[in-house]
Amino acid sequence: DAKTTQPPSMDCAEGRAANLPCNHSTISGNEYVYWYRQIHSQGPQYIIHGLKNNETNEMASLIITEDRKSSTLILPHATLRDTAVYYCIVSLGGGNTPLVFGKGTRLSVIA
Amino acid sequence: EPEVTQTPSHQVTQMGQEVILRCVPISNHLYFYWYRQILGQKVEFLVSFYNNEISEKSEIFDDQFSVERPDGSNFTLKIRSTKLEDSAMYFCASSEGLAAGSYEQYFGPGTRLTVT
Secondary structure, eight states: OOSOBOOSEEEEETTSOEEEEEEOTTOOTTOEEEEEEEOTTSOOEEEEEESSSOEEOSSOEEEEOTTSSEEEEEETTOOGGGOEEEEEEEEOOOTTOOOOOOOOEEEEEEO | OOOOEEEOSEEEEOTTOOEEEEEEOOTTOOEEEEEEEOTTSOEEEEEEEETTEEEEEOTTOOTTEEEEOOSSSOEEEEESSOOGGGOEEEEEEEEOOSSTTOOOOEEOOOEEEEEO
């Protein structure tokens, strides 16, 4: 079972920042936090991952709390194309480690 | 930008028939995976493959399933005798796995398998 808890759905106005929360209170010290998204029935798309520090790339920012029990994915300027199901996944990150997907958060970006 | 490709995009087969789903992972990646998603349900892990052998598999991946890397580029999933409940989207993924922190998985667009 997934080790994360996410709200089932969220709305965001186009052009505003989308902040997607994730709780992972049982995360262990060597587990990473990964974020993926799935647009309609397409393959999941990797967004970002982190271990302890906050991370930023061209798609998003990841803020991990100091105790690592929760994190927030930030899409700084959401567009309609960001409408998708967003998955927060805790994983050891090893090559043999499967990703365990939960139900994710369905983000709707509204014009 | 390199990407994972899958063929066919849609496969329709009759119950009991064998199907082979094909994937071309990203060229310098070392780890390969198959996942499936039944309509309206979660994405589920099937199998991971490294160094020409299965490294992990789930309970779903029973004797009806097999994987193969027949050459340097393709990675295939075979279902020997399809059942109605095998109808799903099947996603292939790959990861680089060369250094710590490089295990993010990149997914293909999927093959929709319909068993009638």
